[in-house]
Structures are given as C-alpha cells and as structure tokens.
Amino acid sequence: MPGLTLALDAMGGDRAPYPAVKGAVTATEALGVKVILVGAEPKIREELDRLRVRGDLSARGLAIEHTDEVIGMEDAPSSVLRGKRNASVGVCARLVKDRRASGFVSAGNTGAAMAAAVGVLGRLEGVHRPAIAAYLPRMDGSFSILLDVGANVDCAPEWLQQFAVMGDEYAKFLFGIEQPRVGLLSTGEEKGKGNEQTKATFELLESLPIPFVGNVEGRDLFSGRADVIVCDGFVGNIALKVAESLAETMMKLIKKTLTKNPVRRIGALLSRGAFREMLKIADYSEYGGCPLLGVNGVAIIGHGRSNAKAFHNALGVCKRYVEQNVVGKTQDRILALQAMRSVS
DSSP: OTTOEEEEETTOSTTTTHHHHHHHHHHHHHHOOEEEEEEOHHHHHHHHHHTTOOSOGGGGTEEEEEOOBOOOTTSOGGGGTTTTTTBHHHHHHHHHHTTSOSOEEEOSOHHHHHHHIIIIIOBOTTOSSOEEEEEEEOTTSOEEEEEOSSSOSSOOHHHHHHHHHHHHHHHHHHHOOSSOOEEEEOSOSSTTOSOHHHHHHHHHHHTSSSOEEEEEOGGGTTTTSOSEEEOOHHHHHHHHHHHHHHHHHHHHHHHHHHTSSHHHHHHHHHTHHHHHHHHHHHOGGGTOEEEEETBSSOEEEEOTTOOHHHHHHHHHHHHHHHHTTHHHHHHHHHHHHHHHHHHO
16 A cells, blocks of 8 residues: 555644654554644644755645644544534544545644544444553463453443454454453452442453454453553553552662662673563553554554654554455454344
8 A cells, every 4th residue: 555644743742743744654664654744834844954854845745734723632532523623633533524635643632532533534334432442461471352441441341352353353453362351340250249230241241253262351461461451440440550550660769770880780780681571571662653443544542752753653553454454354354243132
C-alpha cells in the first residue's frame, strides 16, 4: 500500500508539538508513509525549522493541516464535538472520515480522542462500546493485551464479551498467533469467583469459539497465562497505572541500590547490557500507542508523555493496522458473534 497517508495530532501530548513533529519526520523516512501534521501551523513550522526540514514539505512526505484549537487535559472530552469542533484531534478524525488519511494518532486527551473517533468515525456495526487495548510485558519478553483500560468505566457482560472478541482479533494481528488465549480478570481462578459482572461474563466467554482459559488474577497480568485479558475500564485503567508506576519505581530503586558504593557501581557497569534490555521491555515508547478497538476506522492513542520515538512507533502501529485490515476483520468477528447469539 504505497503512499499511505496518516494524520497526526501534533498538539497532543505533554510536550507538544516537538516530539510529534520529530516522530513524524523520522517515520516518513523509515516507514515510507505520508504524515499530515494537524495543529497550529506557525508552531509546527518552528519545530520543523529546528529539525532543518524546510522548503517543499511534500517532498519529505509531510503536510500541515492548520487549526488553532486544542483539547487540553483539563477540557471535557465532549468539547471536541461541541465547543471546540476544530480541535486538532477532531480534525484528525475528520481527515480519516473524508479519506484524506487512512488512520490517525493522538497522544492528547484520551477521552477527547475517543469522543472524536466515535463521534466522527462511528462504531463498527453491532459494537456496543469501543475499548482501549494496552500492552503488558511478560516474563518471557513477550506481551499480553489488557482491555479495556479506560474507555468504559461501567460495563455490561455483553460488552466484555465483545472486548474478548476484539482483543482476540487484535492479538492475532499483534502477535501473529492463530489462537490467542483469553482470560477474564477476577478475584480468583475458580468459576464462581468475582462480582456479578464477572460471573455473568464468564458464562458468555465460555460460549465463544476461542481458547478461554477462565478467570485470571492480578498476579497473572505478567505471567503469560493469557494473551488477552478482559476487564472493564475502571479496573483496567487502575491495573495499567499501577503497573506503569511499579515499573518506574523498581527501576529507580535498582539504580539507587546499585550506585550505593564503588563495588556495586562496577557490578552495575558490567550488567549494563542486561539493564538496557530490561528497560526496553518496560519502555512505553517502544510500543508507540494503543488502538481504540470497535471504531469504524483506525485510531491509535499514545501516552501523554510520548517522546519522538513513541510517536514514530505509534505511526508504525497505525500503518500496520491499516495494511492488515484489522478493522475489517474485527467487523467480521463481531457480526459472526451476533449471528451465533441469534441462533442460540
């Protein structure tokens, strides 16, 4: 799919627009994509000038879509559809809707990105609610998918069943495995454990034609027992934030412990390669961004602290997502689920 064009919310993220602009520049060179930078043109051009990208932007695979409006972290997500209709993330979604771009990436207000994607692109037929999927590192160096991690605080069991189907399809794309193992996050492994929501969801997941491993506990998030772990957005967001905080805390504690005296510093120096590898596994910028599953289009949501590397990799995820038609395959799976439920 040569000349694939992607939209990037240049004003999204804690240090916008520089990381987004730099990530776009490197992505056009390395990934062979075209990137539309959406945001305040004077600020974007200032950053391009810092990067010595001047003259004809189209020759570098870049374009600018100017807008002065931005959704801040303090703004209500719904403002992207009401008070700030020309906000950068909303413009990104409209570029996809108008087929000027094949997908978009944003590291700004997550709620606004979701509101823009759902409000402008709409949901896939039959999808009750979209879900945000996140990656969790495992002991063997691979990953599991956790969803939902914040799009839906309160979920009906039928929504969680759909999350399992969407997560299953996404895992096939991400990991290249034919039958991902799906687990339900609960307070115990036994079938009867959990609240009324998880008990009802367990029954629904058992009926799916997928490898359902049953309930998984918090300790299983990183064990590799399941490739896809399903939960509501309230639990998922807390689990994800705890995991991120714990990883950062452990890294700081290890660094502090290993630099207490000269002998330990020598040991740390000798182990430098191993620590670099460990940091790479835990580094969110390596994964770029998480897809919003269930939307009728490609929307990749990045971390608010995304650096240039994260934006570059998020554009890479967006490109592969489009090329492998994950949205179309997910639609087929949801329609098949509907057909199965109508028969039963």
